[in-house]
Amino acid sequence: MTATVGTLLLLFCLLQIKHMFADFYLQTPRMLTGRGEYWHMGRAQHAGVHTVGSVIVFAVIGAPALFILAAVAAEWVVHFHIDYWKGQHCDRKALDPSKAAFWRATGADQAMHQLSYVAMAWAWVYFAT
Numbered sequence: 001m002t003a004t005v006g007t008l009l010l011l012f013c014l015l016q017i018k019h020m021f022a023d024f025y026l027q028t029p030r031m032l033t034g035r036g037e038y039w040h041m042g043r044a045q046h047a048g049v050h051t052v053g054s055v056i057v058f059a060v061i062g063a064p065a066l067f068i069l070a071a072v073a074a075e076w077v078v079h080f081h082i083d084y085w086k087g088q089h090c091d092r093k094a095l096d097p098s099k100a101a102f103w104r105a106t107g108a109d110q111a112m113h114q115l116s117y118v119a120m121a122w123a124w125v126y127f128a129t
Contacts, residue, residue: 004129007061008121014060015117018053022046023113035087043087047079058124067128071120082112 026049030042051072058068086109089095095102 011061011121014057018057022050022053036091038084043080043083047076050079051076063124063128071123078116082109
């Protein structure tokens with residue numbers, strides 16, 4: 001296995017761990033309420049927690065500072081809008097955890113986040129290695 005492939009696998013693992021903590025352990029009540037509003041400070045803070053985690057992840061693998069700045073800025077925008085979509089969808093359909101459609105929306109939300117990590121990893125390989 002080449003060093004780049006090994007680092008790419010490490011990058012994916014670290015992004016998964018970061019995502020687990022940012023999405024499931026570090027959310028505050030402010031981050032979890034009012035998610036259907038567009039400019040929601042809690043959602044902005046939540047996306048910020050993700051970007052701080054990604055700064056750490058990319059620093060650990062030795063990515064250049066300019067790459068890190070660009071990657072996490074894009075991540076903040078993408079994460080903010082994915083969560084906005086889910087909040088809007090759940091509000092419009094009156095979805096809560098007791099409804100199967102809520103879990104489908106959650107699955108779509110999580111899949112979009114995971115695909116954003118694939119894009120970030122591609123960008124790292126293409127621009128930073």
